[in-house]
Each structure stands twice: as structure tokens, then as C-alpha cells.
Amino acid sequence: MITVMGATGNVGRKIVHRLLEAGEPVRAVGRNPQALAELAAAGAEPRAGDAADAAFLTAAFRGADAVHTMLPYSQTAPDFRAEQARLGEAIVTAIRNSGVRKVVAQSSLGAELPAGTGFIAASLHSQEQRLRALEGVDVLFLRPTLFFESIVAAAGMVEATGVNADVVDPDVPLPMVAARDVAEAAAAALRSRDWTHGDVRELLGPRDLTYSEATRILGAAMGRPDLPYVQLPGGEMAAALAQAGFTPDAAALHVEMGNAMSAGTIIAHEGRTTQTTTPTRFEDVVSELLEEAS
Numbered sequence: 001m002i003t004v005m006g007a008t009g010n011v012g013r014k015i016v017h018r019l020l021e022a023g024e025p026v027r028a029v030g031r032n033p034q035a036l037a038e039l040a041a042a043g044a045e046p047r048a049g050d051a052a053d054a055a056f057l058t059a060a061f062r063g064a065d066a067v068h069t070m071l072p073y074s075q076t077a078p079d080f081r082a083e084q085a086r087l088g089e090a091i092v093t094a095i096r097n098s099g100v101r102k103v104v105a106q107s108s109l110g111a112e113l114p115a116g117t118g119f120i121a122a123s124l125h126s127q128e129q130r131l132r133a134l135e136g137v138d139v140l141f142l143r144p145t146l147f148f149e150s151i152v153a154a155a156g157m158v159e160a161t162g163v164n165a166d167v168v169d170p171d172v173p174l175p176m177v178a179a180r181d182v183a184e185a186a187a188a189a190l191r192s193r194d195w196t197h198g199d200v201r202e203l204l205g206p207r208d209l210t211y212s213e214a215t216r217i218l219g220a221a222m223g224r225p226d227l228p229y230v231q232l233p234g235g236e237m238a239a240a241l242a243q244a245g246f247t248p249d250a251a252a253l254h255v256e257m258g259n260a261m262s263a264g265t266i267i268a269h270e271g272r273t274t275q276t277t278t279p280t281r282f283e284d285v286v287s288e289l290l291e292e293a294s
Contacts, residue, residue, distance in 0.1 A: 118257025
């Protein structure tokens with residue numbers, strides 16, 4: 001049995017399907033029973049509950065040969081760090097109490113840094129430290145880079161304003177990855193269980209892209225081949241995010257993360273290898289991602 005947290009999300013749903021296709025029994029964990037219904041129909045065992053409930057997670061993890069963990073996050077949490085700590089501690093308690101011995105933890109490039117990386121430091125750095133402190137458990141940290149899906153999330157802004165905008169420097173090459181490739185790596189690891197405690201695997205996509213290049217690819221798929229990318233000052237970006245529903249805390253963390261990306265603070269340590277380079281190109285999936293997001 002393999003338990004997958006975040007089973008209805010971009011990565012988790014794909015992990016569940018890949019495991020089921022491989023003939024693995026899967027326990028799919030999420031908040032919404034209706035959203036889990038599709039996975040149940042495909043053969044997964046659904047478990048609906050609150051990810052901050054350690055007792056619920058303990059029951060979902062118990063008896064599993066391996067578990068995939070992730071930290072759900074909300075841009076509307078008044079105190080993002082406190083919310084992430086509450087969720088992270090519930091996961092660690094559940095791992096300890098359930099007796100599971102193999103864990104694949106979805107993290108992020110840059111999670112080794114304790115500060116200065118916005119959402120990453122406020123969430124995943126601390127969670128990696130909690131998980132590293134566990135004894136008798138082998139935790140593998142998957143550290144994907146920026147998701148293509150995050151670029152596609154700007155489609156609404158593009159339709160409303162005619163531009164793609166963020167705080168990130170337009171000309172800094174950045175690794176970008178598809179959620180499907182992260183899911184593939186996670187599913188393979190959950191099946192092989194060939195890691196030891198504290199191992200890290202970076203996932204860097206097929207090649208680096210600048211935000212200007214990614215915007216052109218997005219624009220071409222939207223019928224806007226000349227779509228411009230505009231780099232906003234931090235204050236303007238935070239104000240735009242607040243209008244979109246972000247709390248001031250979350251908006252500030254987004255800006256800090258973007259500035260860290262521009263400054264080259266968030267980097268890959270393994271470099272591009274056959275293991276860290278993944279196959280899916282943005283231009284090959286952008287139309288499909290736009291359709292899924294619509």
C-alpha cells in the first residue's frame with residue numbers, strides 16, 4: 001500500500017494514476033470527498049479529512065509501505081508560517097505514530113535556505129528540518145523547481161490586462177518543470193524505495209527559460225504571439241496580489257520569492273544530469289494546461 005497526500009492536486013492526482021497504472025494499491029488522501037471520487041472510481045482507496053489533523057493522517061499512513069507527503073498552502077492564511085507549521089507538525093506526528101518507514105516529501109529547490117526565499121523558507125525549509133529529525137524513517141526530499149502550471153496561472157491576468165506581469169527579472173534563465181514529470185519521479189521513488197534518510201533529488205525540467213521566453217510560449221498558445229512580460233516593482237506586485245485575494249503576508253512572501261529567483265539565490269546544487277533533467281517541454285503542454293485551468 002502507498003499513501004499519497006494531496007491526491008486531488010496537480011502533482012498528487014498524477015502520482016495516484018501512475019501508481020494505479022503500475023498495479024500498486026493506493027490510498028488517496030485529500031480534503032474533499034467529491035474530488036476524491038474520480039480516484040476512487042479508478043481504484044484508489046479514498047481518505048477525506050483535514051491535513052492538520054494528526055490522528056486522521058496517522059490512520060491514513062498506518063500500514064503503508066511508503067507515503068508521499070506535501071504541505072497544502074493557502075494564500076489567504078493570515079499567518080502563513082504558523083499555518084504551515086501546524087500542517088507540517090501534523091505530518092511529522094503522523095509519520096512517527098503510524099510506523100511508516102519510507103517517505104517521499106515534496107519540497108522545493110531552495111529549501112536548504114533558512115531565509116530570504118519567501119514561501120519556500122516560510123514553509124518547506126522548516127518542514128525539511130522537522131522531517132530530518134525523525135529517527136527510524138527514510139525520507140527522500142524531492143526538490144522541483146518552478147512549475148509550468150505557475151506560469152499558466154497568469155492566463156486570467158493576460159485576458160484581463162493584455163500582459164503577463166510579476167516581480168521576477170524578465171531575462172534571468174530559470175529551470176521550470178511540468179507537474180507530470182514531478183509526479184513521475186515521485187511515483188518511481190515510491191515504488192523503488194531505493195533511498196536513505198535525507199537524500200535529495202532535484203527536478204529541473206528540460207531546459208532553463210526566462211520569464212520573457214515563458215511568456216512568449218504562453219502567449220502563442222493563447223493566440224497572443226506578441227504577449228509582453230512586465231516586471232513590476234515589489235510594491236505594485238503586492239498590491240495586485242492583494243486584489244487577487246492574497247493576504248498581505250502571502251503577498252510579501254511571493255514578492256520575496258520572486259526577488260530571490262531574480263538574484264540567483266535559489267539554485268540547483270546537483271546541476272543538469274540525466275536524473276535532474278526531465279523531458280516535458282513547456283511548448284508541448286501549454287495548450288493542455290490552459291484547457292485544464294479554464
